[in-house]
Amino acid sequence: xxxKRYEKFAKSLVSTHQTPGAIVALTNGYKQGFGYRxxxxxxxxxTDTVFGIGSITKVMTCIAILQLQEAGxxxxxxxxxxxxxxxxxxxxxxxxxxxxxTHTSGMPPMNxxxxxxxxxxxxxxxxxxxxxxxxxxxxxQESIDSYEDLIHYLNTSEFxxxxxxxxxxxxxxxxxxxxxxxxxxxxxQTYEQYMDTHIFQPxxxxxxxxxxxxxxxxxxxxxxxxxxxxxPIVEYTPGWWDAPAMWAAxxxxxxxxxxxxxxxxFLTYGGGIIRPESVRALTAHQIEIQPxxxxxxxxxxxxxxxxxxxxxxxxxxxxxxAQFSVLPEKGIAGVCLTNMAGAPSExxxxxxxxxxxxxxxxxxxIQYEDYELMALDREQMAGVYKSNEGxxxxxxxxxxxxxxxxxxxxxxxxxxxxxxxTIPMHGTDYLLQFKRDRLHFAFRQLxxxxx
Numbered sequence: 001x002x003x004k005r006y007e008k009f010a011k012s013l014v015s016t017h018q019t020p021g022a023i024v025a026l027t028n029g030y031k032q033g034f035g036y037r038x039x040x041x042x043x044x045x046x047t048d049t050v051f052g053i054g055s056i057t058k059v060m061t062c063i064a065i066l067q068l069q070e071a072g073x074x075x076x077x078x079x080x081x082x083x084x085x086x087x088x089x090x091x092x093x094x095x096x097x098x099x100x101x102t103h104t105s106g107m108p109p110m111n112x113x114x115x116x117x118x119x120x121x122x123x124x125x126x127x128x129x130x131x132x133x134x135x136x137x138x139x140x141q142e143s144i145d146s147y148e149d150l151i152h153y154l155n156t157s158e159f160x161x162x163x164x165x166x167x168x169x170x171x172x173x174x175x176x177x178x179x180x181x182x183x184x185x186x187x188x189q190t191y192e193q194y195m196d197t198h199i200f201q202p203x204x205x206x207x208x209x210x211x212x213x214x215x216x217x218x219x220x221x222x223x224x225x226x227x228x229x230x231x232p233i234v235e236y237t238p239g240w241w242d243a244p245a246m247w248a249a250x251x252x253x254x255x256x257x258x259x260x261x262x263x264x265x266f267l268t269y270g271g272g273i274i275r276p277e278s279v280r281a282l283t284a285h286q287i288e289i290q291p292x293x294x295x296x297x298x299x300x301x302x303x304x305x306x307x308x309x310x311x312x313x314x315x316x317x318x319x320x321x322a323q324f325s326v327l328p329e330k331g332i333a334g335v336c337l338t339n340m341a342g343a344p345s346e347x348x349x350x351x352x353x354x355x356x357x358x359x360x361x362x363x364x365x366i367q368y369e370d371y372e373l374m375a376l377d378r379e380q381m382a383g384v385y386k387s388n389e390g391x392x393x394x395x396x397x398x399x400x401x402x403x404x405x406x407x408x409x410x411x412x413x414x415x416x417x418x419x420x421x422t423i424p425m426h427g428t429d430y431l432l433q434f435k436r437d438r439l440h441f442a443f444r445q446l447x448x449x450x451x
Contacts, residue, residue, distance in 0.1 A: 001030055006355040009362075010034060010348055013427050018234045019343040020223045021045045024352050025256040026334040027263055037220040037339065040236065047257045050207060050219040051337035052240070053322045054315020055250040056259075058176055059282070059298035060199055062101050063265065064183050066278040066297070067198055073186045076101065076281075076297075083182045089154045091161040097182065099165045100175035101297045102286045106161040107172045109389035109444045111137055112153060116177075116243035118143035124239045126318070129228070133407070135390035147181045150174075150245045159388065162438075162445050169289045170445040173249040180248025191248055202273050203265070205258040210247050212240040219253070220339035222319025227407055234340065241318045250315055256335050259324060263333025266311060266326040283311055283328075289443060290431055292366050305365045306357050314346055321345040321426070325353060332356060344427030364429065368416035377418055378402060385439040385446035393439060393446060395421075395432070404432065 014022055014034045021035040023045045033045030068074050076098040080087055083097075091106055099105040114121065114130060114137055121127035131137050144150050154174065162170050180191045187194045192210050200208045207218075224237040243251065254262075264271035270279050283301055285294035294301045302310040305327070312325040321343035326333045336349035351361045373381075378397045385393045394405040395413075402413040404423050413421040419434040433440040437448040 001026075001028075001352070001355045003030070003032075006352060006361065007032065009351050013344045013347055013351070017342070017344045017427060018225070018340075020234060020339055021049075021220055022336060022338040022343060022345070022348060023047065023049065023051075023256045024334070024336045024348055025260055026352060026356065027260050027267070027332055028356065030352065031256065039221065039223070045220070046218075048207060048218055048255050049337075050215060050253050050255055051322065051339060052315070052317060052320035053250075053252050053254050053259070053324070053337065054317045054320045055173075056313050056315040056322055056324045057248065057250045057252040059313055059324075060195060060252065060262075061176055061179050061183070061248045062282060062298035063199060063274055063278075064187075064194060065097060065101065065179060066274055066281060068183065068186050070275055070278060074182070080178060080182070083185050084151070084178060086151055087154065087178070089157070089159075091165065094165040096165070097179065098286075100172070100179050102295055103169050103171050103175060103443070104166050104287055105172060105175050106163045106165045106167065106170075107174055108159055108162050108170065109172070109387035109391065109446075110157070110159065110174055111135060111388045111390065112144060112150065112177075113173050113243065113246055113249070113389070115141055115153065116144040116150070116246045117241045119145070120239060120241040120243070124237060130390060133227070133390070134392050136388055144243070144245050146245055147177075147184075150177055150181075168445070169287050169295060169443070170440075171443040173246060176249035177246045180246075183248070199273060200258075203258075203261045203271055205254065205261050208252060208254040208258045210244075210251050210253070212242050212253070215240070215253065218255075220319075220337075223340040224319065225340070225342060237319060250317060254337075256337055259335040259337070260333060262324075263326055263335075266328055267331055267333055290433070302365065306354065306359045306363075308357070310353075310365070312346075316341050323349040325349050327353060327356075330356070342426055347427030350428075368414075368420075368422055368429070368431070371415045371417050371420070373402070373415045373418070375400075377415075381419070381421070381434050384449040385441075386449055387444060387446045389444065391442070391444065391446055393432075393441060395439070 020039045023033045025031040037049045095105045269276040282297045315322040321338045323336045323345040336345040404411045411423045421432040422429045439446040
């Protein structure tokens with residue numbers, strides 16, 4: 001790695017995106033903090049600084065399921081109702097654990113996560129803010145504090161399935177919450193106990209946990225962008241969101257040092273906690289989610305990342321933007337942890353990996369060629385696309401060019417296909433794919449609103 005070149009690149013990203021603190025660490029020994037874990041007191045980021053990892057939690061949930069399969073206690077092909085028979089929402093009779101693990105259950109993005117976080121969000125005032133931002137939430141809806149609350153909400157909510165189970169991909173936190181419930185019922189332990197006993201402790205991840213009550217002075221302060229300000233500014237936002245019913249979807253706290261230990265699962269054929277055949281299932285190309293990009297069990301796989309395989313997953317929640325990546329053929333695992341949602345964690349980590357591969361840091365592994373849209377193509381793309389998880393994306397044409405509006409920001413889009421655009425976000429390019437009345441964006445299916 002050319003440290004000088006990479007760190008110039010990284011510092012520019014951190015500055016441009018107003019990131020308070022970040023750490024990038026690789027198993028080859030490279031570890032570098034940028035900025036502060038506590039900006040007000042100018043405390044630096046260290047390898048033992050505790051950050052949230054968000055949805056990187058999902059791969060650990062899948063490992064637990066595969067461990068239980070190895071023990072003969074379940075199969076990934078089991079219907080969810082075998083283990084959670086009280087699930088009765090429309091379409092649930094066809095959903096297997098495999099469908100939940102691969103986000104192919106057909107469940108749409110839902111607002112469940114906000115109700116599971118409701119008590120935390122009410123403490124910091126963000127629940128009402130989400131309503132103002134357009135998330136379809138009911139102030140009177142009780143918080144979802146248990147698996148029983150979760151099942152009741154899913155069974156009684158009115159929503160249309162996106163597809164029959166197994167037909168298409170759309171990211172679902174609810175599906176992973178159900179997997180957490182399966183782990184509890186099959187193992188006889190709480191989800192937290194199981195993960196600590198069977199994953200964290202065996203891998204030596206001594207600073208990895210769920211409960212925010214365990215946070216100590218090593219924890220990073222959380223920051224966020226005040227999107228309501230005339231000129232958005234980054235501010236300290238105390239209080240970690242917590243949702244025990246959704247822990248399996250993304251609530252682990254960890255350190256860079258511990259996450260490198262977790263990398264052993266992928267670098268040593270299971271790290272001693274799962275068998276090689278389970279690692280193969282974990283990283284198999286279960287479904288293509290974008291051209292040249294696949295989803296396995298809780299991980300994203302890019303078979304050609306500058307000539308080698310990349311396995312990765314990101315995480316984002318309040319005060320968290322995280323990225324975990326492995327180049328198994330090169331024997332390298334890496335992590336980037338930050339203390340602000342929207343920070344360029346993916347770009348920071350990919351820059352480090354590309355430096356290791358001696359590839360230009362600005363180069364993209366997947367190149368999209370410019371495409372000239374016809375008037376009818378632009379007309380068919382234009383519209384407002386929404387999900388009950390709160391995404392509202394407006395796609396519009398202006399002077400024969402395409403734009404995307406989100407959270408008050410108008411972003412120029414680049415046409416890369418008859419039904420495809422890219423936009424720059426968080427230091428990387430995001431692909432938008434249009435299929436019938438759907439927008440596939442940020443791994444979710446958003447439905448076009450009727451005019």
